[in-house]
Amino acid sequence: MKIGIIGLSCSGKTTIFNALTGQSAETSAFSGAKREPNLAEVNVPDERLYKLSSMYNPKKTTPAKIQYVDIAGSVSSKDEKKQNELDELLNLLRPADALLHVVRNFELAGQTPEPQKDFEALESELILTDLITVEKRLERLEKESKKGKKPDPEEYELLKKAKDLLDKGIALRGDKEICNSKKLRGFTFLSAKPTIVVLNTGDDLEIGATKLELPSPIGFIEIKGKLEMEIMQLDPEDAEIFRNDLGLDEPATTKLIQKSYELLGLISFFTVGEDEVRAWTITQxxxxxxxxxxxxxxxxxxxxxxxxxxxxxxxxxxxxxxxxxxxxxxxxxxxxxxxxxxxxxxxxxx
Ligand SMILES: Nc1nc2c(ncn2[C@@H]2O[C@H](COP(=O)(O)OP(=O)(O)OP(=O)(O)O)[C@@H](O)[C@H]2O)c(=O)[nH]1
Ligand SMILES: [Mg+2]
Missing domain, CATH: 3.10.20.30 (Beta-grasp domain)
Incomplete structure (x- = not known):
């Protein structure tokens, strides 16, 4: 399973990526720098696996995994000059099964956070990107139809429906028919991907104090990204002490990983034995x-x-x-x- 991390420039994507994966990928002091994407695979925390493992004492214990990909900058279709770069970013996101949308909730270079506005800005970019895809395809089908080639009626109807939604500024992820259709799968619509918003809150703010209005069905979690990243980069013993001092329980990222799993409707079954105890991922x-x-x-x-x-x-x-x-x-x-x-x-x- 693959999850793409998106967000406006300098919203803290790489910070969240580091917090999730324990890596030390470089965060950016300013936006616009073009960098390689960061990739990492993380274990899905599951206490049951470790209980089973202590029952069997196997040579190997293998948890379920999630891959995260963190891309630099924002997916914006407005800037015509950067079309190549945009396509590159989109190509990294297309294969993702879900998206984490990071929203800035900390002061950056004197700019107060505007999380609602930022969320909506990128959400409408995703919608616009999908709308362009739909319109191009519809145009093509209509052209072919004039030449006498009948378009697949199911594809045509679904594309029309998608266009109606997108025209109204509505993401496709809420429409089961569109999301589940095999005919549309090849388009890998971004606004159709299951999405979790990660509100990335500054150390000085209180968790729960910022209210966001999000369209359903979107998952939501609030994390002090920078703080979690810094704790993640300590050795485990120090991290534990630090957490206790701050009155934090499990890493917020544990919750986030579990939430990603739930959101995608994923469950685990186990195989057990002396050689290996292992978790496997399937959909409900x-x-x-x-x-x-x-x-x-x-x-x-x-x-x-x-x-x-x-x-x-x-x-x-x-x-x-x-x-x-x-x-x-x-x-x-x-x-x-x-x-x-x-x-x-x-x-x-x-
Ligand atoms: N105070 C505070 N600063 C943060 C937090 N998260 C990120 N930052 C800072 O914001 C800047 C950008 O963070 P990144 O994680 O690099 O953001 P990004 O979205 O990956 O940026 P691009 O890849 O350039 O789009 C860095 O200077 C971070 O230190 C946070 O939770 N609190
Ligand atoms: Mg980054």
Whole structure:
């Protein structure tokens, strides 16, 4: 899973990226500098994985991962001269499954923060970018149609609907039909991507004091980005002391990572054994046979049954053996809908 970090210039994207990943990518004192994107993969914090690991003592424990990509500057379509640069940025964002939109809520070079205004400015850029894509495609379909080539009616209708929304300044992410349509998938609309707004609040402000009005469905989290980044860069012991002193509980970024996971409708199932205890990522509603394919396509193809025990049943039983004796280990078929926290052993033919 890949998440793109966007935001106006100097909103603190790289700061948030560092806070999330523990890296020390260079933050910028001024905007406009063109730099390479920052990429990193982070583990999805999940206490259950570590409980399972202490039960099995495996050689390896593998958490689920999220990739973050932090791009420099802002995605703005207004500046014609920079079209190449804009395309480059967009190309980095297109494959993202979701977006983190960082909004500045700290004073920068004497400029007071205007988070509502900043949010709306970039939101309308995303909408405009999508509108341009839709209009180009519609124009083309209409041209072809004049030459006698009939456009795909489903694609055409959906594009019309998308144009109506975008014309009104409404992002596509709220429209299930558009977001789920296979016909439109290739356009990778930015305003259709699930989005979390990260309000990046200065050290001197109080969390919760700033109110933002966000269109649904957008996720929201407020973080003191710079503070979290600085703590993240301490060694773990010092970080702990520092956190206690400040009365902070878990890193805000833990919450943010978990929130990204929830927002995307993702859940984890586990495989366990002496070699490896591992978390695997699937979307809610995935059936057992499809889930097997996340591990290996051969297991999906040769799927026979899934041996399943829920996380709570296994922990309460104390061991797999006990769970079996208590009748908590079930045999499920290919259409079983995998639940968050299921521990699964797949039986398959090769
Ligand atoms: N006071 C304060 N300053 C911050 C915070 N987050 C970022 N900054 C400062 O704001 C400036 C820009 O931060 P970056 O993280 O580089 O912002 P960016 O969005 O990645 O900038 P570009 O990549 O140039 O678009 C830096 O000088 C940061 O130190 C914050 O939470 N509080
Ligand atoms: Mg940056």
């Amino acid at each position: 509603g995935t059936k057992a046979q499809k889930a097997a394919g996340v591990i290996h396509s051969d297991i999906e193809k040769g799927f026979i049954r899934a041996e399943v025990v829920s996380y709570n049943d296994l922990i309460n039983a104390g061991s797999y053996h006990n769970a079996q004796k208590q009748g908590k280990v079930r045999l499920e078929g290919k259409d079983y809908i995998v639940q968050d926290g299921d521990i699964i052993q797949f039986r398959f033919n090769v």
